[in-house]
Amino acid sequence: MDLLLLAVAAVLVNNFVLTQFLGLCPFMGVSRRVETAAGMAMATAFVLTLASVLSYLIFAYLLEPFGATYLRTPAFILVIAVAVQFTEIMVRSTSPLLHQVLGLYLPLITTNCAVLGVALLNLRGGHDLVASAVYGASAAAGFGLVLVLFAAMRERLEGADVPTPFRGAPIALITAGILSMGFMGFAGLTAV
Amino acid sequence: MKSILRNGLWTNNAALVQLLGLCPLLAVTTTAVAGLGLGLATLLVITASSTAVSLIRHRVPRDVRLPVFILVIATFVTVTELLVAAWLHEIYLTLGLFLPLIVTNCAILARAETFASRQPVGPAALDGFATGAGFALVLAVLGAGRELVGRGTLLDGAEMLFGPAAAGWTVTLVDGDVFLLAVLPPGAFIGLALLLAAKNRLDSRD
Amino acid sequence: MSLRPGLTLALFVAISLTLVTVVHQTTHPRIAEAERQAVMARLDQVLPSGYDNDPPGDAYSRPTPLDGASPLRVYPAYRDERYLGAAVEVETRRGYSGPIRLLVGIDAGGRVVAVRAVSHRETPGLGDAIETRRGDWIHGFAGRGIGDPPESGWRLTADGGEFDGITGATVTARAVVEAVHRVLLDFERHEEHPP
Amino acid sequence: MKTPAIMGHVLLALAPGAAALAWFFGPGVLYNLAVATATALLVEAALLWARGRPVLPSLGDGSALVAACILALALPPLLPWWITALGVACGLTLGKHLYGGLGHNLFNPAMTGYVAVLLAFPREISLWPAPRPEGAVSAAEALRYTVSGSLPGERIDTLTHATPLDRLTTGALSPALHDGTLLAGAAGVWIWVAAAFLAGGAWLLLRGCIDWRLPLGVLAGTAGTASLLWAVIPGAAPPDFHLLTGATVLVAFFIATDPVTAPASRGARLLFALGIGITAVAIREFGAFPDGFAFAVLLMNAAAPLFDYIARPGTVE
Incomplete structure (x- = not known):
């Protein structure tokens, strides 16, 4: 039950993109086609879950016992880089098809602040191994949901007669703003 | 030299033109002081890492260039985080997660990769400084705008950044909330959109 | 030849660790x-x-009188070994949109010194009136106690009591009043004062 | 049918609901309508001018008036004028003209404006006067509140009547849940308000102005989710309560049916309408806001292009 609440909170109430502002660069940069957005979402979901588990393990079994918790930022970013590399190698050797779909996005994920953000938020929330994995996966689901929704909206926006100064990024941000207003409605959903 | 400054501050502004580092930009700009705080921390990190990357540019083999750059940035971020925690503890608490997340500000890696790793120390440092200043400027302006429209105040909490003497700097234009939406998450997106549109409008006039 | 990249990376990891550790020390x-x-x-x-x-050094925890919330954290205050009262950090789960953490200061006579909201997720513009920077409501507890x-x-x-509500945030106000009351009752029952 | 004709029909169809609200909650409803329409005309003209578009033809299509009236009827019946005006201005600017005007917008302008002011002025928008006969706010007092945003001393208490949805959110409904008096007494006026909006909506349906899938989907989504929760969760409200209170009927017939912001294909329209009902009931039962329909509309507006993408074939003209 607690894990379910944690998941709902991460997907809807505290949506990573719209209320916590994590993962915005790929959100603005990549999401122009529904297919590419879905590919990006899947790649990110995998790395995010893997990285949040690995970061937890590193923190609990390496940094904490040695009293070196202040090293968490460099340690986590290295873990994330390794996780991204590992994912790429694994995907390439097991499924060339999947690699074709995801290959392009994998290197970008290292600088997706959502990944480091999840690792740090897991620490703050005092999550254990299972909760870290669930939180990572649901954060990724929330990220993917918004990414795909947004890609479909931007396809429709391409034909719109947007005033010149607002073409491109500004109207995308306005759309994100109104979508974020919609997500504010989920406030308190997990207070039960 | 002038062109480097102009590039970083306006023409190629990391936040407004390249849309890099949006996460902290939108997350911490609920007040001018918080925006400025994170802006200055980013400015420090980006100047230091651009300088360092330029210094080591001939010694790092191609294959490990990226991991080394990220490591350099992560080191400066952690050092900055520790310094802020020690001397500006309240700002440290306000910025929370977004202080360590400076690591993933794409603008820093982008400058290291495209500029600093190819230029001598002087221009590299200046470029880092200009990019960081441009970013800090946008953070402060967006923070000030949201604070003003949302809460009707300006520079609330200035003492967190500038010491106890600054406690009186807060300007209260309206008592009570004005248009609360501005300091909520939707206000961040809409505020930045308005800033971008304003810049587009100004540029198209030239 | 292929060793060089690895060695370079290792060297930078070492430099980075040293630098961060020195600054940390x-x-x-x-x-x-x-932090203190x-x-x-x-x-x-x-x-x-x-x-x-x-x-903070003398602080201890004890079970909370509120349902499903985390334990109370008690920060006792003494002067010359004489008990002056305590600050009790309490969590209530009856908030509008998530747990509310409060700090309730009580003097040795069982009267409230002051109450402050430590953290909450109440609606901006409504429930956040429990913060001192957003409203005076929370000052209404000062000087109150069991029997007063x-x-x-x-x-x-609104429920027949003596505490004003917060317009539009009845649930928040109700949760805070209940939490303060329960903490006072609990405080009265545990008037043990560890040295 | 041309746009102005449809908009004329919609305005007429809103009249019974507006009349019912004004009858039960006093003349504040009419003040809201007046402020909203005046602002809408001004803002619409200003934005058209700023975008260099011909002002009169676009102003005459009536879409801004319809959005303003829907927004005015969704807001509480007594409100300081600047909140109503800001809502209309936000709705028309953010929700319509930044996207290039009517036909290009992704989000319903009325609901965009409503949510903007709901988040910005949560206190004012949580205040509802008690309905007739208890609610004794005179026309002069209502005018005074609309103009100045304050009522003298004790009178402000007349504004703090808890609507049935407020009582659901604050958990004050539980006794009524057991003895079946949910919509008795003062709460009973909501049945009349719902019936009045339903009458207008049914007329629009008969005239062929709206696609039947949309209102039906919203009502089915609401009733279905409410029934399920009612059966499973103790303390949840029954389906008739969810259908008859708050903005359910208004949204089903007048907001979900906005052809620009609803999906284009049939299957997608059903998904969209069901989604509105489901999301709204979930927010009402579990969330912090009393009514979830405005949020649900924005969220489903956002999902509409994706629904269309999934259900490509079978476009409704």
Whole structure:
């Protein structure tokens, strides 16, 4: 039950993109086609879950016992880089098809602040191994949901007669703003 | 030299033109002081890492260039985080997660990769400084705008950044909330959109 | 030849670790002090004045009287070994949109010194009126205690009690009044004062 | 049918609901309508001018008036004028003209404006006067509140009547849940308000102005989710309560049916409408806001292009 609440909170109430502002660069940069957005979402979901588990393990079994918790930022970013590399190698050797779909996005994920953000938020929330994995996966689901929704909206926006100064990024941000207003409605959903 | 400054501050502004580092930009700009705080921390990190990357540019083999750059940035971020925690503890608490997340500000890696790793120390440092200043400027302006429209105040909490003497700097234009939406998450997106549109409008006039 | 990249990376990891560790060693005492100050600044708003002990150092936990919430954290205050009162950090789960954490300062006579909201997720513009920077409502508890108002008065006026509600945030106000009342009752029952 | 004709029909169809609200909650409803329409005309003209578009033809299509009236009827019946005006201005600017005007917008302008002011002025928008006969706010008092945003001393208490949805959110409904008096007494006026909006909506349906899938989907989504929760969760409200209170009927017939912001294909329209009902009931039962329909509309507006993408074939003209 607690894990379910944690998941709902991460997907809807505290949506990573719209209320916590994590993962915005790929959100603005990549999401122009529904297919590419879905590919990006899947790649990110995998790395995010893997990285949040690995970061937890590193923190609990390496940094904490040695009293070196202040090293968490460099340690986590290295873990994330390794996780991204590992994912790429694994995907390439097991499924060339999947690699074709995801290959392009994998290197970008290292600088997706959502990944480091999840690792740090897991620490703050005092999550254990299972909760870290669930939180990572649901954060990724929330990220993917918004990414795909947004890609479909931007396809429709391409034909719109947007005033010149607002073409491109500004109207995308306005759309994100109104979508974020919609997500504010989920406030308190997990207070039960 | 002038062109480097102009590039970083306006023409190629990391936040407004390249849309890099949006996460902290939108997350911490609920007040001018918080925006400025994170802006200055980013400015420090980006100047230091651009300088360092330029210094080591001939010694790092191609294959490990990226991991080394990220490591350099992560080191400066952690050092900055520790310094802020020690001397500006309240700002440290306000910025929370977004202080360590400076690591993933794409603008820093982008400058290291495209500029600093190819230029001598002087221009590299200046470029880092200009990019960081441009970013800090946008953070402060967006923070000030949201604070003003949302809460009707300006520079609330200035003492967190500038010491106890600054406690009186807060300007209260309206008592009570004005248009609360501005300091909520939707206000961040809409505020930045308005800033971008304003810049587009100004540029198209030239 | 292929060793060079690996060695370079290892060298940079070593440099980075050393640098961060050195800075950590230098700043550590200051950070610890700043953290203590931050805790003390919060406690000082609710603790009875004139204590000479270290309340965070003497703090202990005990089970909460509120359903499903995390344990109470009690920060006792003494002067010359004489008990002055305590600050009690309490969590209530009856908030509108998530747990509310409060700091309730109580003097040795069982009266409220002050109440402060530590953290909450109440609606901006409504429930956040429990913060001192957003409203005066929370000051209404100062000087109250068990019997003042009487048992039946520890409710909102809307529920027949003596505490004003917060317009539009009845649930938040109700949760806070209930939490403060329960903490006072619990405090009365546990009047043990560990040295 | 041309746009102005449809908009004329919609305005007429809103009249019974507006009349019912004004009858039960006093003349504040009419003040809201007046402020909203005046602002809408001004803002629409200003934005058209700023975008260099011909002002009169676009102003005459009536879409801004319809959005303003829907927004005015969704807001509480007594409100300081600047909140109503800001809502209309936000709705028309953010929700319509930044996207290039009517036909290009992704989000319903009325609901965009409503949510903007709901988040910005949560206190004012949580205040509802008690309905007739208890609610004794005179026309002069209502005018005074609309103009100045305050009522003298004790009178402000007349504004703090808890609507049935407020009582659901604050958990004050539980006794009524057991003895079946949910919509008795003062709460009973909501049945009349719902019936009045339903009458207008049914007329629009008969005239062929709206696609039947949309209102039906919203009502089915609401009733279905409410029934399920009612059966499973103790303390949840029954389906008739969810259908008859708050903005359910208004949204089903007048907001979900906005052809620009609803999906284009049939299957997608059903998904969209069901989604509105489901999301709204979930927010009402579990969330912090009393009514979830405005949020649900924005969220489903956002999902509409994706629904269309999934259900490509079978476009409704």
